[in-house]
Amino acid sequence: MQKITTAAQMRNMDRIAMHGVYAMAPVVLMENAGHAVAERAGAWLDGWDGKDVVLFCGKGNNGGDGFVIARHILAAGARVYVYVLGKEEDYSDEARQHLHTLQQLADEETCLLLSAPQSDADWQLLQKRLLASSVVIDAMLGTGFHGSLRQPLASIVAEVNAAAAAGAVTVIAVDMPTGVNSDTGAVSNGDDDEDGPLFADMTVTFGALKRGLVLYPGRACAGHVEVDPIGMPGPLLMQLEENPAYLLQESDIAEIVVPRSPDSHKGTHGTIAIVTGSSQMAGAALMAAHGAVRSGAGKVFLRVPGATAPYCIGVQPEIMVRGVGTGDHFTAADADEIIAESKNWSVLAMGPGLGRDAETKEFLLKVLAAVTCPVVLDADALNLLAGEKALIASRGSRIIMTPHLAEFSRISGLSMAEIKADPIAAARQFASEWKVNLVLKGAPTLIVSAKTGNVYVNSTGNAGMACGGMGDVLTGMIAAMIAHQGMSDLCSAACAGVYLHGAAGDACRKDHGPYGFTPMETADVLPQVLASLEEDLALPILQQPLIGGK
Numbered sequence: 388m389q390k391i392t393t394a395a396q397m398r399n400m401d402r403i404a405m406h407g408v409y410a411m412a413p414v415v416l417m418e419n420a421g422h423a424v425a426e427r428a429g430a431w432l433d434g435w436d437g438k439d440v441v442l443f444c445g446k447g448n449n450g451g452d453g454f455v456i457a458r459h460i461l462a463a464g465a466r467v468y469v470y471v472l473g474k475e476e477d478y479s480d481e482a483r484q485h486l487h488t489l490q491q492l493a494d495e496e497t498c499l500l501l502s503a504p505q506s507d508a509d510w511q512l513l514q515k516r517l518l519a520s521s522v523v524i525d526a527m528l529g530t531g532f533h534g535s536l537r538q539p540l541a542s543i544v545a546e547v548n549a550a551a552a553a554g555a556v557t558v559i560a561v562d563m564p565t566g567v568n569s570d571t572g573a574v575s576n577g578d579d580d581e582d583g584p585l586f587a588d589m590t591v592t593f594g595a596l597k598r599g600l601v602l603y604p605g606r607a608c609a610g611h612v613e614v615d616p617i618g619m620p621g622p623l624l625m626q627l628e629e630n631p632a633y634l635l636q637e638s639d640i641a642e643i644v645v646p647r648s649p650d651s652h653k654g655t656h657g658t659i660a661i662v663t664g665s666s667q668m669a670g671a672a673l674m675a676a677h678g679a680v681r682s683g684a685g686k687v688f689l690r691v692p693g694a695t696a697p698y699c700i701g702v703q704p705e706i707m708v709r710g711v712g713t714g715d716h717f718t719a720a721d722a723d724e725i726i727a728e729s730k731n732w733s734v735l736a737m738g739p740g741l742g743r744d745a746e747t748k749e750f751l752l753k754v755l756a757a758v759t760c761p762v763v764l765d766a767d768a769l770n771l772l773a774g775e776k777a778l779i780a781s782r783g784s785r786i787i788m789t790p791h792l793a794e795f796s797r798i799s800g801l802s803m804a805e806i807k808a809d810p811i812a813a814a815r816q817f818a819s820e821w822k823v824n825l826v827l828k829g830a831p832t833l834i835v836s837a838k839t840g841n842v843y844v845n846s847t848g849n850a851g852m853a854c855g856g857m858g859d860v861l862t863g864m865i866a867a868m869i870a871h872q873g874m875s876d877l878c879s880a881a882c883a884g885v886y887l888h889g890a891a892g893d894a895c896r897k898d899h900g901p902y903g904f905t906p907m908e909t910a911d912v913l914p915q916v917l918a919s920l921e922e923d924l925a926l927p928i929l930q931q932p933l934i935g936g937k
């Protein structure tokens with residue numbers, strides 16, 4: 388699992404690597420960092436030989452990495468213009484040492500060292516060089532960036548973006564794209580909206596992923612991201628700081644979603660109950676149930692208010708529908724029937740299309756206080772339970788709440804701006820206060836474990852999924868995942884549901900185009916997504932065919 392760090396955690400890791408028991412020389416870490424970029428970007432670009440490169444080095448250690456990169460790509464056959472944007476006395480000892488080495492290699496033909504552009508003529512020359520080069524390397528700012536971009540960096544970033552937009556150059560960022568805050572993913576637009584952030588085609592980052600590379604809008608600036616350990620001692624990288632966050636990747640999910648045992652039966656794969664809907668929103672209930680069906684649930688029961696049942700019965704034969712009571716929304720009088728039935732259920736999901744009637748809140752409170760199976764709460768269930776922290780906290784580790792940002796703002800009392808400023812902290816704080824497993828839906832979706840406080844950042848999904856009904860399908864999927872063999876840990880089930888839902892959306896995007904595909908279509912590609920996941924798994928002996936076959 389890829390660890391995601393903050394700048395402070397990274398600095399702490401650096402400090403221990405250099406000044407703790409490992410006593411690594413700072414100049415060596417910088418050497419490794421620069422070498423890693425030269426190697427990884429070189430492999431990605433099919434080598435450096437014969438390439439014209441413009442390299443911008445800032446006045447911090449990110450710039451120091453740039454001096455090392457210049458030396459390595461020169462040796463690999465590139466011609467390089469190095470803009471040294473700091474004064475020699477500004478640099479750290481290790482950066483200055485690498486600058487001195489590079490100065491010995493400088494010549495007119497292959498390695499020209501230049502200072503920051505000042506006159507109009509300098510800027511015109513810079514533009515010309517950018518358009519004539521094939522690669523730009525951004526070693527201007529890394530984890531030390533704060534505030535909004537100052538000059539001349541803001542204008543350089545604007546020139547690089549313009550050259551890239553003209554199709555002239557491939558842009559490689561060192562550790563972070565300049566202008567992206569490494570802790571929040573917030574970007575700087577400088578004083579002029581066109582002045583930043585830098586948009587990279589590839590980012591090579593050091594030690595571990597930075598939050599700003601996985602959170603939007605920064606994530607959109609990073610391009611293809613590779614993480615290099617730069618020779619950091621393994622135990623240091625593995626060491627869990629407080630409040631860790633991780634990026635969810637296919638291999639992580641393949642470990643959680645165990646293959647079905649060949650002698651399993653429908654009872655093995657869970658009885659999922661979706662108790663939701665109202666006459667205005669029967670579709671939401673059906674989409675949630677369909678999400679569960681397509682996730683391989685053993686049995687799916689849909690319980691809707693009595694007057695809603697005619698809209699749901701017979702729509703999809705796999706879903707066993709029954710109306711409860713006679714109204715068009717649930718009331719407290721309907722709770723006993725649900726509570727009695729729940730003894731046979733593996734999991735209960737409530738919320739999509741539930742409506743916000745006060746009577747429905749009474750129903751929810753009664754059901755939640757009595758049921759013992761795990762519960763997934765979404766949409767209107769969240770709105771109705773916004774003030775019920777004590778009830779949720781009393782059984783939160785058995786509950787998954789799945790708000791989108793607006794719902795999360797309503798129940799947490801945080802403004803959208805506060806959430807966006809630090810979504811990881813906001814999600815973690817909420818999960819800890821409400822003692823609940825949280826799925827904060829957005830780009831990207833965050834999952835927080837009630838038990839450990841660990842945060843998982845999803846890596847799948849796309850903007851085509853921003854449409855009504857996608858969340859309903861996800862609710863059913865997460866419910867079905869909980870019932871899968873070996874998935875009794877609710878947070879793992881939520882991670883699997885969220886990852887697979889996004890992967891299904893990505894498959895739809897590929898098949899249908901960037902948007903316009905539906906939640907039902909998204910659910911329908913799940914078996915294919917699961918098939919590709921199974922390819923990642925070593926099939927257990929029992930799964931292998933007895934005769935023939937692959």
Ligand SMILES: NC(=O)C1=CN([C@@H]2O[C@H](COP(=O)(O)OP(=O)(O)OC[C@H]3O[C@@H](n4cnc5c(N)ncnc54)[C@H](OP(=O)(O)O)[C@@H]3O)[C@@H](O)[C@H]2O)[C@H](O)CC1
Nearest residue numbers: 416417447448449528529530531532533535536537562593
């Ligand atoms: N283990 C590792 O990860 C290693 C990382 N390395 C590299 O080091 C950088 C971090 O280096 P640091 O010197 O701390 O920071 P930066 O180089 O990113 O930037 C600091 C300079 O940037 C100036 N700055 C800050 N904000 C702005 C802004 N908005 N506009 C313009 N300039 C800005 C800042 O100037 P101040 O006047 O504000 O102080 C600094 O001069 C990391 O990212 C890696 O690339 C090591 O090389 C190896 C180990």
Ligand SMILES: [K+]
Nearest residue numbers: 525528561563
């Ligand atoms: K950079």
